[in-house]
Amino acid sequence: GIQVEQSPPDLILQEGANSTLRCNFSDSVNNLQWFHQNPWGQLINLFYIPSGTKQNGRLSATTVATERYSLLYISSSQTTDSGVYFCAVELFRGGADGLTFGKGTHLIIQP
Amino acid sequence: EADIYQTPRYLVIGTGKKITLECSQTMGHDKMYWYQQDPGMELHLIHYSYGVNSTEKGDLSSESTVSRIRTEHFPLTLESARPSHTSQYLCASSPSGSYNEQFFGPGTRLTVL
Numbered sequence: 001g002i003q004v005e006q007s008p009p010d011l012i013l014q015e016g017a018n019s020t021l022r023c024n025f026s027d028s029v030n031n032l033q034w035f036h037q038n039p040w041g042q043l044i045n046l047f048y049i050p051s052g053t054k055q056n057g058r059l060s061a062t063t064v065a066t067e068r069y070s071l072l073y074i075s076s077s078q079t080t081d082s083g084v085y086f087c088a089v090e091l092f093r094g095g096a097d098g099l100t101f102g103k104g105t106h107l108i109i110q111p
Numbered sequence: 112e113a114d115i116y117q118t119p120r121y122l123v124i125g126t127g128k129k130i131t132l133e134c135s136q137t138m139g140h141d142k143m144y145w146y147q148q149d150p151g152m153e154l155h156l157i158h159y160s161y162g163v164n165s166t167e168k169g170d171l172s173s174e175s176t177v178s179r180i181r182t183e184h185f186p187l188t189l190e191s192a193r194p195s196h197t198s199q200y201l202c203a204s205s206p207s208g209s210y211n212e213q214f215f216g217p218g219t220r221l222t223v224l
Contacts, residue, residue, distance in 0.1 A: 001170060031211050041148075041199055041218045048212040086153065090211065098144050098156035098169055099203075099213060 002027045002091045006102035013077055014110055021072040021105045023087030031090035032063050033099065034072050036083050043086070046072070077109045113138040117202050117216035124192055125224050132187045132219045134202030143185040144203040144213065147171060154201060160185060192223045 003026040013019055025032070034046040047054050047061040049070065054061055058078075063070040074081055084106050088099035115136040124130055136143065141162045146154040146169075156169030160179040174196070175189050185204075189196055199220050205213040 030209075031213075033212065035215075041201075041220065043154075043201065043215040045212070045214060048210075088154075088213075098146075098159050099154075100170070101153040101155070103153050 002029070002089060002100050004087060004089055004100055004102035006085075006087050006105050008105060009103065010106045010108075012108045012110065015077060015079060017077050017109075019074045019077060019107070021074070021085055021087075021107075023070040023072070023102055025068050025070075025087075025089050027068070027091055028065070029089040029091055031099070032070055033088050034061055034070070035086045035088065036081075037086060037104070038083050046085075074107075079109045079111055082107055082109045115202060115204055115214055115216040117200075117219050119219060120217060121220050121222075123222045123224065126191075126193055128192050130189050130192055130221070132200055132202075132221070134185045134187070134216060135183050136185075136202075136204045136214075136216075137183060138204055138214065139182075139206075140204035140214075141182065141207045142205045142211070143179065144205075145169075145175075145177060145185070145187050146201045146203065147173065148199045148201060148218075150199075158187065192221075194223050197221060197223050 005024045035043045051065040058075045060073045084104040088101045118133045145158040148154045155171035157173040158177040201218045202216040203213045
């Protein structure tokens with residue numbers, strides 16, 4: 001099956017710092033999503049970005065599908081940005097095949 | 112407001128009990144999914160459905176079963192719960208077609224004693 005690798009696995013930053021999270025995947029995909037999982041376990045949709053660049057406030061993401069990677073940028077970090085960030089991809093096989101998740105980046109923002 | 116709901120949010124139950132985890136969505140989506148997540152780990156797909164009367168097993172083997180009798184409803188059942196079933200279960204849905212963003216419910220945290 002498709003492999004999804006996220007880096008770094010852990011990241012500790014001071015409030016106000018910027019960060020870049022990376023997601024590499026092993027095959028062509030028709031769906032790539034970034035999620036933030038909060039301490040209560042809920043997955044918050046950040047970006048649906050199978051290709052191209054998007055921005056939403058302090059967050060932005062870029063997917064280079066031809067090179068099989070995606071980047072999530074967080075600028076001016078706040079303590080509420082802490083949590084686990086997951087990249088997930090769907091390999092198109094003609095149906096509703098579901099997402100394959102990376103192991104996540106555990107981000108801690110210190111005040 | 113269009114949303115995806117899961118009940119119960121937390122469940123503590125004894126070994127051998129039958130349980131059903133409920134998932135409903137009001138987003139009008141055809142596709143629905145169940146994922147399992149152990150603490151500190153990534154999510155794994157255990158079941159999915161293209162629409163009514165369609166169910167498929169996901170990449171992670173699971174002793175649970177699902178049904179899809181109504182478009183908006185996708186319950187998951189464990190006939191005889193065991194401690195190894197202790198995990199978080201998340202339900203998701205997505206539209207048909209080329210735009211297939213998945214949206215997740217709040218999850219059910221299951222503990223089997």
